Amino acid sequence: MAFDKMELRDIEVWDGNFAAAQALRQCQIDVVAAYPITPSTPIVEGYAKFLADGYVEGEFVMVESEHAAMSGCIGAAAAGGRVATATSSQGFALMVETLYQASGMRLPIVLNVVNRALAAPLNVNGDHSDMYLGRDSGWIQLDAYNPQEAYDLNFIAFKVAEDHDVRLPCMVHQDGFMTSHTAQGVKTLTDDQGYGFVGEFQPMNDMLDLDHPVTHGVQTEEDWHFEHKARQHRDLMLNVTPKIQAAFDAFEKLSGRKYNMVEKYEMEDADVAVVCMGTSVETAREVALEMRKEGIKAGVVGIRVYRPFPFMEIADALKNVKAIGALDRSSPNGAAGMLFNELAGALFNTDTKALLSGYVYGLGGRDLTKAHLRDLYKELQSNVDAGKVTTQLQQFIGVRGPKLAFL
Amino acid sequence: MANKGWDEFEIGAMLRSFEGPIKDIATTHQEDRAYSGNNSFTASVADWRIEKPVFNKDYCIDCQFCWIYCPDISIISRDKKMIGVDMDHCKGCGICVEVCPTNPKSLLMYSEQTDEEQALAAWPAKDTSKADSKGEE
Numbered sequence A: 001m002a003f004d005k006m007e008l009r010d011i012e013v014w015d016g017n018f019a020a021a022q023a024l025r026q027c028q029i030d031v032v033a034a035y036p037i038t039p040s041t042p043i044v045e046g047y048a049k050f051l052a053d054g055y056v057e058g059e060f061v062m063v064e065s066e067h068a069a070m071s072g073c074i075g076a077a078a079a080g081g082r083v084a085t086a087t088s089s090q091g092f093a094l095m096v097e098t099l100y101q102a103s104g105m106r107l108p109i110v111l112n113v114v115n116r117a118l119a120a121p122l123n124v125n126g127d128h129s130d131m132y133l134g135r136d137s138g139w140i141q142l143d144a145y146n147p148q149e150a151y152d153l154n155f156i157a158f159k160v161a162e163d164h165d166v167r168l169p170c171m172v173h174q175d176g177f178m179t180s181h182t183a184q185g186v187k188t189l190t191d192d193q194g195y196g197f198v199g200e201f202q203p204m205n206d207m208l209d210l211d212h213p214v215t216h217g218v219q220t221e222e223d224w225h226f227e228h229k230a231r232q233h234r235d236l237m238l239n240v241t242p243k244i245q246a247a248f249d250a251f252e253k254l255s256g257r258k259y260n261m262v263e264k265y266e267m268e269d270a271d272v273a274v275v276c277m278g279t280s281v282e283t284a285r286e287v288a289l290e291m292r293k294e295g296i297k298a299g300v301v302g303i304r305v306y307r308p309f310p311f312m313e314i315a316d317a318l319k320n321v322k323a324i325g326a327l328d329r330s331s332p333n334g335a336a337g338m339l340f341n342e343l344a345g346a347l348f349n350t351d352t353k354a355l356l357s358g359y360v361y362g363l364g365g366r367d368l369t370k371a372h373l374r375d376l377y378k379e380l381q382s383n384v385d386a387g388k389v390t391t392q393l394q395q396f397i398g399v400r401g402p403k404l405a406f407l
Numbered sequence B: 001m002a003n004k005g006w007d008e009f010e011i012g013a014m015l016r017s018f019e020g021p022i023k024d025i026a027t028t029h030q031e032d033r034a035y036s037g038n039n040s041f042t043a044s045v046a047d048w049r050i051e052k053p054v055f056n057k058d059y060c061i062d063c064q065f066c067w068i069y070c071p072d073i074s075i076i077s078r079d080k081k082m083i084g085v086d087m088d089h090c091k092g093c094g095i096c097v098e099v100c101p102t103n104p105k106s107l108l109m110y111s112e113q114t115d116e117e118q119a120l121a122a123w124p125a126k127d128t129s130k131a132d133s134k135g136e137e
Helices: A016-026 A041-052 A066-079 A089-104 A129-133 A147-161 A191-198 A225-255 A280-293 A311-317 A338-347 A370-386 B065-069 B095-099 B116-121 B128-134
Strands: A011-014 A031-034 A059-062 A084-087 A110-115 A140-143 A170-175 A184-187 A214-216 A262-265 A272-276 A298-303 A305-307 A323-328 A355-361 A394-397 B014-016 B051-055 B075-078 B081-085 B107-111
Touching (some): A011 A016, A016 A041, A016 A110, A016 A147, A016 A191, A031 A041, A031 A066, A031 A084, A041 A059, A059 A066, A066 A084, A066 A089, A089 A129, A089 A225, A110 A129, A110 A147, A140 A147, A140 A225, A147 A170, A147 A184, A191 A225, A225 A305, A262 A280, A262 A311, A272 A280, A298 A311, A323 A338, A338 A355, B051 B081, B051 B116, B065 B095, B095 B107
Parallel strands (some): A084 A110, A110 A170, A140 A170, A272 A298, A272 A323, A323 A355, A355 A394
Antiparallel strands (some): A262 A298, B051 B107
C-alpha cells in the first residue's frame, strides 16, 4: 500500500483525541465520514491530516451533519471498508437514528464518542448523557478513563467489531476535555504492531462483491423484525463477551496492558465500593487508597464494557461488599440512575446483603472532587455501621443550593 | 421462508438477489437468472393492478419506447422485438401506453377484467384527424 509509516517514541505525550486519531491511522481506516463537534473534532481532524500527509490510504468524506456522517459510514461499511468516525453530545444525538441502522445491519463501524453534556442549557463539557443515550442502540460500548485507554481500546474495538461471529459496531468512550484534551504519557504500539493486532479487514456480504449481489437495510414487518432483533440481542449477550475477553488477552500479550470487563481496584477485602465510569474511576482509586489509611476498606469498580453490560462480572465483583455507591454522570430525569438500576438488577437475585445507594454527579463538566468522594465513602461506611441506607436512595453531589435527595 | 426462526437467516437485515455466484448477469435473460426466493422477481404484484395494458402486435414497430420507459422492467423484449408484458410485475401505471408512438397505439389500457381477445378484436382504427392536422403523413 502506498503510505508512509510513522516513527513513534515508546511513550508519546498525547491527549485522548490525538491518541484515538493515531489509533485510527495505525488501523488504516478506509473511510472516515465526519462532521466536527467539540470536543471530539481533533480525532477526525487528526485522521484527515494523516491522510493528507500520506500516512493513511483511505477516504475522508466531509458531510453536512452527524446524521450524514454515520450514514456515510454505514454505506462505506456495507460496501466492505474498515470505517470509523467520532462525535459528541448534540452530534451524537443527531446520529442516534442511524446508530440503530448500523447495528441492525451488523456493520462493524467504530465510533469514538467524546462524552459531553446534552443541551439545554448548551454545554460543551464532559458528562455521560450522550453515552447513556446510546445504551439501547445495539452497539458495543467500551469506556476509557484516560488517553492511554482511548488509544488501546480503539484497537480492541476494531478487533471485536469486525469478528465474523460479532459483526456489531463499537463505541469507544472517553470523557470530554478531562481525557480528550488532557495530554498524558501514552505508551505506543509500532505501526506494524498496531495493524498486525487488528489485521486485514475481512469483508462479509460486502456490496462490492459483485459476484454476490446483496441488498442491505431491508424492511421487515411483524413477520421478521422480531427475529432479527432477537438475533442481534443474542449475539450481544453470548458472542461479544468472549471475543472482548480474547481481544483483551491478546492485547495484554502484545502490550503488557491488561483490561477487564469490570476494573476492580482494592476490591479483595472492600467493605464499601464506588461504581463509576470515565475519569471518575481514577479519582475514586486515589481516594480509596486514602480512605484505607483511615481504616475504611474502600474499593472501586469501573465499568469497562458498558454494553453488553457485564451483569455477571459486576455481581461477582460486588458479592462481598457491604455498601455500594452507584455514581451516574447523567441526569436520570425522573428515575433512579442507570448504574443504580443495572446494579440492582445484577444483585437482586444474589445472596448479597449490600446496601445500594445512587448518586448523580458531574453534570455539564462539574468536577467530582476528592473531597466529594471522601464524604461519599464515609457515608457508605456509616450505612454499613447502621446496617441500613441512612440517606435517601438518590442524592445529588456537587450541585449548589439546598441538598437534593429523592427516593 | 416466513416460518424461519431467529437462527435460520444470515445476519444484517441483508438479502441475496441470487442463489450462488453470478457471472455476466447483464447478458443473462431474466428467465435464465437464478433469482433467490427473496428477490422481488419471484413475487407477483399483479394484484396491485386495476387496469392492465393489452399489447397489439399488429401495430407495433419495435421502437422499444415502452421497454425503456417501463419503471418496473415489465416489458419483455428479445432481440429488440417487443414480445409482451410481464403481467406478474406490471402494476398498471400506463406509462407504456402513454409513450407508444404508433397510430393506433400498440398498447392500450383496459380494466383488469377485460378479455384480451375481445379487446384486440375491438381495437380502435387509425386516427386520421391528428395525422392530417400535423401533416405528418
